[in-house]
Amino acid sequence: MYVAVKGGERAIDNAHAWLAEERRGDTDVAELSVAQIREQLKLAVNRVMAEGSLYDPDLAALAIKQARGDLIEAIFLIRAYRTTLPRFGHSVPVETGDMACDRRISATFKDAPGGQVLGPTFDYTHRLLDFKLAAEGDIPDAPGAAPRDAPTPHITGFLNKEGLIQTEKESDDTPADLTREPLALPADRPLRLQALTRGDEGFVLSMAYSTQRGYARNHAFVGELRIGRVPVEMEIPELGFAIEIGEIELTECETVNQFQGSKTEPPQFTRGYGLVFGQSERKAISMALVDRALRWKELGEDDMGAPAQDEEFVLYHCDNIQATGFLEHIKLPHYVDFQSELELIRKLRREAADASATSKEAAE
Amino acid sequence: MDADLLRGGFTNAPVDAAHAFRAAMNVMARPGTVETLAGAKPPAPLSVAAGVLLLTLCDPETPVFLAGVHDCAAVRDWITFHVGAPLIGPERSVFAVGGWDDLMPLDRFTIGTPEYPDRSATMIVEEGETPLVNAILRGPGIRSTAAARLPELDAFQRNAALFPLGLDFFFTQGGRVRAVPRTTKVEAA
Amino acid sequence: MSLMAKAPGASVARLWAALEMVPEFHWLRAPEVGAAMVRGRQGATGAPFNLGEMTITRCSLQLESGAVGHGYVQGRDKDKARVVALVDALMQGDMAARVRAGMLEPLAAEMDAAKEARAAKAAATKVDFFTMVRGED
Numbered sequence: 001m002y003v004a005v006k007g008g009e010r011a012i013d014n015a016h017a018w019l020a021e022e023r024r025g026d027t028d029v030a031e032l033s034v035a036q037i038r039e040q041l042k043l044a045v046n047r048v049m050a051e052g053s054l055y056d057p058d059l060a061a062l063a064i065k066q067a068r069g070d071l072i073e074a075i076f077l078i079r080a081y082r083t084t085l086p087r088f089g090h091s092v093p094v095e096t097g098d099m100a101c102d103r104r105i106s107a108t109f110k111d112a113p114g115g116q117v118l119g120p121t122f123d124y125t126h127r128l129l130d131f132k133l134a135a136e137g138d139i140p141d142a143p144g145a146a147p148r149d150a151p152t153p154h155i156t157g158f159l160n161k162e163g164l165i166q167t168e169k170e171s172d173d174t175p176a177d178l179t180r181e182p183l184a185l186p187a188d189r190p191l192r193l194q195a196l197t198r199g200d201e202g203f204v205l206s207m208a209y210s211t212q213r214g215y216a217r218n219h220a221f222v223g224e225l226r227i228g229r230v231p232v233e234m235e236i237p238e239l240g241f242a243i244e245i246g247e248i249e250l251t252e253c254e255t256v257n258q259f260q261g262s263k264t265e266p267p268q269f270t271r272g273y274g275l276v277f278g279q280s281e282r283k284a285i286s287m288a289l290v291d292r293a294l295r296w297k298e299l300g301e302d303d304m305g306a307p308a309q310d311e312e313f314v315l316y317h318c319d320n321i322q323a324t325g326f327l328e329h330i331k332l333p334h335y336v337d338f339q340s341e342l343e344l345i346r347k348l349r350r351e352a353a354d355a356s357a358t359s360k361e362a363a364e
Numbered sequence: 365m366d367a368d369l370l371r372g373g374f375t376n377a378p379v380d381a382a383h384a385f386r387a388a389m390n391v392m393a394r395p396g397t398v399e400t401l402a403g404a405k406p407p408a409p410l411s412v413a414a415g416v417l418l419l420t421l422c423d424p425e426t427p428v429f430l431a432g433v434h435d436c437a438a439v440r441d442w443i444t445f446h447v448g449a450p451l452i453g454p455e456r457s458v459f460a461v462g463g464w465d466d467l468m469p470l471d472r473f474t475i476g477t478p479e480y481p482d483r484s485a486t487m488i489v490e491e492g493e494t495p496l497v498n499a500i501l502r503g504p505g506i507r508s509t510a511a512a513r514l515p516e517l518d519a520f521q522r523n524a525a526l527f528p529l530g531l532d533f534f535f536t537q538g539g540r541v542r543a544v545p546r547t548t549k550v551e552a553a
Numbered sequence: 554m555s556l557m558a559k560a561p562g563a564s565v566a567r568l569w570a571a572l573e574m575v576p577e578f579h580w581l582r583a584p585e586v587g588a589a590m591v592r593g594r595q596g597a598t599g600a601p602f603n604l605g606e607m608t609i610t611r612c613s614l615q616l617e618s619g620a621v622g623h624g625y626v627q628g629r630d631k632d633k634a635r636v637v638a639l640v641d642a643l644m645q646g647d648m649a650a651r652v653r654a655g656m657l658e659p660l661a662a663e664m665d666a667a668k669e670a671r672a673a674k675a676a677a678t679k680v681d682f683f684t685m686v687r688g689e690d
Binding site: 049050053054055056058059082085086087088089090091092093094096097100101102103110111115116117118119120142143144145146147148154156168169170171172173174175177178179189190191193194197198231232234236238239243244245246247248250252254271273275277 | 554555558559585586587588589590591592593594595596597598599600601602603604605606607608609611613623625626627628629668669670671672673674675676677678679680682
Binding site: 090 | 370423424425444445
């Protein structure tokens with residue numbers, strides 16, 4: 001029997017009203033502005049932009065405020081919003097070699113041209129709570145020094161000159177787009193990179209960590225990590241040429257991985273690549289490690305059966321909006337489904353009881 | 365780009381496009397019916413209805429094929445500015461615009477795949493030159509039968525036989541639009 | 554256009570107001586908010602891939618003089634897009650020198666200064682290595 005029910009409209013309206021009140025919290029405490037979130041919770045904003053797959057700091061900050069700080073909920077809001085935008089076109093691929101670097105470090109070459117620039121990093125902090133931040137106060141200006149006037153070259157370029165690292169094939173092929181066509185396997189590397197850059201930071205981090213612990217170990221060095229701003233250029237049809245339409249902050253990680261050679265490839269270093277919106281270096285490094293692990297087929301490596309090598313496992317589970325959508329739907333009413341399960345269990349128990357009664361009778 | 369060609373787009377894009385989309389959907393859902401499209405002033409030889417359909421249904425991700433006299437600088441520039449659609453040969457086009465004879469042969473166009481029958485081309489046939497014959501239409505969206513005038517019958521019979529693959533057709537003249545989707549069975553009247 | 558696309562909306566609005574220009578125009582394409590798919594390259598130099606979208610706003614207009622201006626700006630500021638298109642159109646006429654001096658030059662100076670200040674802070678965090686012990690002896 002199928003029973004359709006409706007109701008709960010008043011309860012839902014009241015729940016939303018209470019949600020709005022709870023979001024605001026104690027009205028004796030000043031309200032957070034979107035600009036405050038954008039400026040002071042920048043790394044949360046960056047994560048929402050990267051996984052929401054839309055670069056717009058104001059919108060990401062608004063989403064965080066609306067989601068009460070639940071970043072996956074905020075990412076959900078951004079994903080929903082971006083589907084309403086007409087797409088005017090695509091950019092010329094960004095030139096990360098021209099980046100105005102805030103931070104640029106290499107774990108492989110101490111004396112790389114351009115030097116080791118730490119930028120505004122947590123790395124050498126002591127991870128002790130700073131109780132001074134609990135009080136308001138002015139922050140003194142950070143010191144300056146004579147800025148570098150030339151672009152900072154990519155470090156893998158030096159290894160490339162010696163032929164010690166696998167070269168990236170130049171190409172201008174149109175990449176497949178996850179937001180336009182459903183993910184089809186096997187996925188090529190551009191499609192995998194798109195899935196990883198918008199994938200859940202926690203998931204990609206765990207996958208990357210698993211490769212370090214020995215599940216498809218590929219021994220990565222951070223050849224280079226850079227964070228900074230790059231201009232974005234787009235061809236404008238009515239002008240007939242490309243102009244800069246903006247500037248975005250990116251984090252780029254290139255890993256250099258030891259490689260013993262295989263049946264098809266000589267011994268050389270290989271690469272993993274991570275590129276993420278905003279300052280998101282944990283994510284960029286994780287992405288590079290997972291990218292490298294997923295390249296086993298192309299490099300003629302063995303399938304170790306490791307999760308990070310399994311393209312289907314990684315790509316179908318890295319999207320936190322797909323994951324949370326499916327996960328959270330099970331809390332919504334399933335009264336009818338469950339009713340049929342209940343019927344089934346009762347029937348099975350009845351049958352089992354009847355069967356044991358019959359065998360008892362037979363024994364007597 | 366000639367400034368005159370930068371005119372003639374929707375003046376209120378969200379509302380104009382919503383009205384046009386509703387009309388396009390209605391004629392596809394009810395083959396044989398006619399609707400009027402307005403809101404754009406495309407350059408000749410593009411009709412108002414064809415121009416409105418392009419503004420409503422196309423964007424930078426829907427390559428368009430311009431057939432015959434429609435493949436001219438004025439139309440190309442207008443589409444480039446207002447629609448942004450890439451202009452391309454018939455084989456990979458998602459929309460094609462032109463007179464019936466210029467669109468031939470139809471087997472150049474993509475009819476979709478069994479997994480994705482929707483990845484097929486849509487024809488926007490500009491009426492005018494080609495003489496029409498009387499036809500009877502049957503199928504989804506038609507109560508018993510509908511009468512229509514079409515350039516020929518064979519092409520639509522062959523197309524319907526490909527179902528669920530196949531092409532879908534809009535016919536445009538001035539501001540008027542009607543449609544014959546792949547689900548429609550066409551017979552001689 | 555490239556300069557103004559990246560400029561802060563508040564600076565564009567302030568400089569435009571100071572120019573005190575109210576040119577008559579009509580829209581060829583009213584301001585609309587949309588997205589551009591940003592692409593990167595695998596390994597920084599290889600095949601392109603889709604990184605994610607960014608919001609952009611665009612518009613096109615024509616002045617009484619017939620000059621056509623286009624505006625493409627990052628973000629969702631329709632008013633900024635309008636000013637960029639007006640400046641684009643005015644730069645084609647006899648107002649060009651006034652617009653350059655009142656808008657483009659101060660904007661370029663402001664943005665260069667901001668970029669320089671950031672680069673200086675980055676330079677101050679560059680590591681100087683000191684050799685403590687050499688192992689040759």
